[in-house]
Amino acid sequence: MTENSSLPPSPTPAPTWFTQPGGRSRAWRCTPAPAEVREFHALLPEYAPTPLTELPSLAGEWGVGRVFVKDESSRLGLPAFKALGASWAVHRLLAERAAYGRDSGPVTLVTATDGNHGRAVARTARLLGQRARVFVPQGVHPRAAEAIAAEGAGVTHVTGSYDEAVRLAAEASAAPGAVLVQDTAWPGYERIPAWIVEGYSTLCVEIDEQLAAADIHEGPDLVAVPVGVGSLAQAVVTHYRSRPAGRSPALLAVEPEAAACVLESLRIGEAVSVRTGETAMAGLNCGTPSSIAWPHLKNGLDAAVAITEADSSRAGARLAALGISSGPCGAAAPAGAGSVLTGPGADERRTALGLGPASVVVLLSTEGTAAS
Structure with missing residues (x-):
C-alpha cells in the first residue's frame, strides 16, 4: 500500500459555464428554416433519418426523466452531420448559377475545415461532377485529411489555426471558376453559410418526429449541442425559437x-475571438463565432459550458459501451450535459435551466469515431 492510498479522491471541480440571466432566451423568436430543406434531403439516394437512441442508464445517473442521443455517426454515407449543410448549400448555389446562365462548366468548391465539413463538401462536389479544394489547419488528424483527398479533392495543409485556414480559403476562392463554401460567416460573406445552416434543420425535424414516436409530443426540455463557430447551434436555436407556442427547451x-x-x-455580451489551443475535438477548435450565428446564439441560447479533454474522452467511452459510435466532437454534448447536471453546484445549474426529475434531454452526437 502506498503512502497516499488511503486519501480520499480529489473533488470534481465545478464546470466552467455561463447562463443567461432571467430565462429571456425562451421568449425570443426568429424565422423558421424553409420546409423544402427536408424535402430536398428526402430525395437524395442515401437519405435516411439517423437514430435517436434512448439511454435510460444516463437518465438514472443524471436524475432526469429520459435521455436521448441523436446519433450522426452515419449521415448520407459520411460519419458526421455536415453533409446536410453542404448538400443543401451546393444545391442552392448550382441552381442559382443555372438560373443566371453561369453553368457553362464545373466550378471549384473551396473551403476550410477541421475535417467533417471539408469531407462533406468534397463528397458533394464529386457526386455532382464538380471540383473541390480544401484547406486543412494544423492539428487535424492525418486520417481526416486522407479521407478528404480520397473524395477527389485537392488538400492544402495550413501551418496555422482554423481561422487562418479560413482566411486562405477565402483568398483562393477569388480564382476564376472558384466559389467559397464555408460554414462560418463574416460581414460580406453570409449567404452561403446561411444555406448551410438551413441544411442542418433536417436533423431537428427528425428529432421532432422521433420524439413523437416515443410518445413525447411537446418536445425536449434540454438540448445539448456541440459548438465550433456556432452554425449547428444556430440551426438548433432557429428550430426551437421559431415555434409560436408550446414547450420551449433550454x-x-x-x-x-x-x-x-x-x-x-x-x-462579455458581444462576439469576440479567443486564442485556441490543442484539442482532440478538432471540429470544435474554432476561435471566432460565425457572424450570422452570433445573434441567434446571444438571444436564443440559455447557457454554455466548456469541457476538458478528459470529459470528452470519458463520454465517448461511455457512449461506446452503450453501443453508440461517437468521436471526440460528438461526445462533447453528453460530456457537457453530464457536467452541468451532476457534481458541485448541480442543483443551481438545474434550476437555472428549469430541469427536474421528469425532464427530457436530447444530446446531439455529431460524429462517429470514423470521423477522427
Missing part, C-alpha cells in the same frame, strides 16, 4: 476549454 452550447469562443462571447 438550449446548452458545449465547447472545449481550448476554444470556448461562444461561452466567452456570451459572458
